[in-house]
Amino acid sequence: MGPVDQWAADLAAWAIPQAIVDAAPESPWFHDPAAFAVNDTLVRHSVSAVMAREALSPLGTVLDVGVGGGRASLALTPEVRRIVGVDSNVHMLASFRQASESLGVPALGVLGSWPDVALEVEAADVVVCHHVLYNVADIAPFICALTNHAIRRVVVEVTTGHPTSAMNAAWLHFHGLVRPTSPTWREAEEVCIALGLEVDAQVSPSTATRATVPSSVAFVRRRLCLPESRDAELTEWLAAHPMPSSGEVATLWWPGAARVR
Secondary structure (H helix, E strand, O other), X not given: OOHHHHHHHHHHOOOOOHHHHHHOOOOOOOOOHHHHOOOOOOOOOOHHHHHHHHOOXXXXXXXXXXXXXXXXXXXOOOOEEEEEEEEOOHHHHHHHXXXXXXXXXXXXXXXXXXXXXXXXXXXXXXXXXXXXXXXXXXXXXXXXXXXXXXXXXXXXXXXXXXXXXHHHHHHHHHXXXXXXXXXXXXXXXXXXXXXXXXXXXXXXXXXXXXXXXXXXXXXXXXXXXXXXXXXXXXXXXXXXOOOOOOOEEXXXXXXXXXXXX
């Protein structure tokens, strides 16, 4: 099995058993737009930001795929002339546009999934894509579309392991379910190499912040498909097995293939 097919197979193994999903009081896949909003923790000197800014011409253009609240692309200001953000969540796009306006950066939000909306989007000097790949089973066309929309460089950031792997022990405790350990950023790098890309990579400490244990109970409960009636048990378990307050991310970057018009 090649790297592309292996990536899809590894992601498929992360599916939550349907019986657990059906019994859950609420969907485990909810994402709160407020958690992705730009605030005073915007980090402008992460490895990913440095690699993207390095490829920007003065006042260059940026395409941010999976833009969320805009933290990846707005960290490149003030060197950015224009940002196009793509996201499938209309509330995320609204947050991104609000943050862009407050920073005085011209921005356009495009609603839809990548690469489905790729034909609606023009090429940019730099394409950034943070914390999206682990949601993409059909990774080859996704990465190819990123590459074909970057004039100078693509910069991708992912956690070094699957973003929910920190809860593997909790899944075992509360459901008796053994969770996978792959794919990791290494498999993402192997996919890029298999696609013929000249990829560079660097691992660095994560700049993301995580909620404290008490305030994360609702988040973890939802992810674990548990009812509120188990909050006391979950709180006790988290106190003894706290979620990591920090971790590592991998930045992958490679040359774009878009032609300058």
